[in-house]
Amino acid sequence: QMARRRPGGPTSLVLCATALLLALGVERALALPEICIQCPGSVQNLSEVALFCKQTPKLMLYARCCFNQKGAILGLDLQNCSLKDPGPNFPQAHTAIIIDLQANPLKDDLVNTFHGFTQLQTLILPQNVSCPGGISAWNTITTHTDKQTCQGQRNLCNSTGSPEMCPENGSCAPNGPGLLQCLCADGFHGYKCMRQGSFSLIVFFGILGSTTVSIRILLWETQRRKAKSS
Ligand SMILES: *[C@@H]1O[C@H](CO)[C@@H](O)[C@H](O)[C@H]1NC(C)=O
Ligand SMILES: *[C@@H]1O[C@H](CO)[C@@H](O)[C@H](O)[C@H]1NC(C)=O
Ligand SMILES: *[C@@H]1O[C@H](CO)[C@@H](O)[C@H](O)[C@H]1NC(C)=O
Ligand SMILES: *[C@@H]1O[C@H](CO)[C@@H](O)[C@H](O)[C@H]1NC(C)=O
């Protein structure tokens, strides 16, 4: 019994597959996030990001990033990039598990840099920059002569006192080192999830410093509106 032959045959199938792979490869190259290419060079051979990427199966290094097969950034190595601040592209790396920022002249502490970085487990910083969220946000903080390592992000929703920050019809969820957010239950939205309606809204809370920032922004907005309306 003869199998029905497909048009083309094996050779053209292989060619097709190759062309497809090339096209995908080119697309990936074109779509490299700016955060991975803004600093010249590639991940340092002996960096922790390189070790992580080589040890974990199915991950790939391109430029300054380590990607998974879906193209998400799991590692970012920006050491020795003359960075004064992480810059506007930094949120592109919010899926990262490991980030290395050592050997950069960072000007400020990175209090509001890691909003949404919920996967982050290892953060390497210059020696004079504190771990975001402080000691309560990490399992271990190690200070070396030339760098600082923040290891193991803690879920602050589990700390005593934190769950009460969220309203009755909302629930607490981690939102990066030292940061929480309150997610309104289905059918609730608005301030403290007190309004009932069809769409739900996310209320952001930051603790350990960010709260005052948010409140300040809120006050500033209110003042501005008052000023405008008067
Ligand atoms: C980095 O590692 C690759 C192989 O993993 C090697 O070919 C290359 O020479 C190394 N570069 C440096 C600067 O050590
Ligand atoms: C940082 O980069 C400069 C060149 O841009 C190089 O000379 C220096 O050795 C690098 N330092 C480290 C610690 O990699
Ligand atoms: C850390 O030290 C570098 C110089 O080594 C300096 O440029 C930078 O402003 C300092 N950053 C902080 C947050 O103190
Ligand atoms: C938080 O606490 C709950 C129950 O108390 C537990 O099941 C969960 O694993 C904890 N999560 C973390 C990240 O510690």
Ligand SMILES: *[C@@H]1O[C@H](CO)[C@@H](O)[C@H](O)[C@H]1NC(C)=O
């Ligand atoms: C929370 O939801 C329940 C009904 O599901 C409602 O009775 C209650 O008033 C709500 N609480 C707040 C603070 O809106």
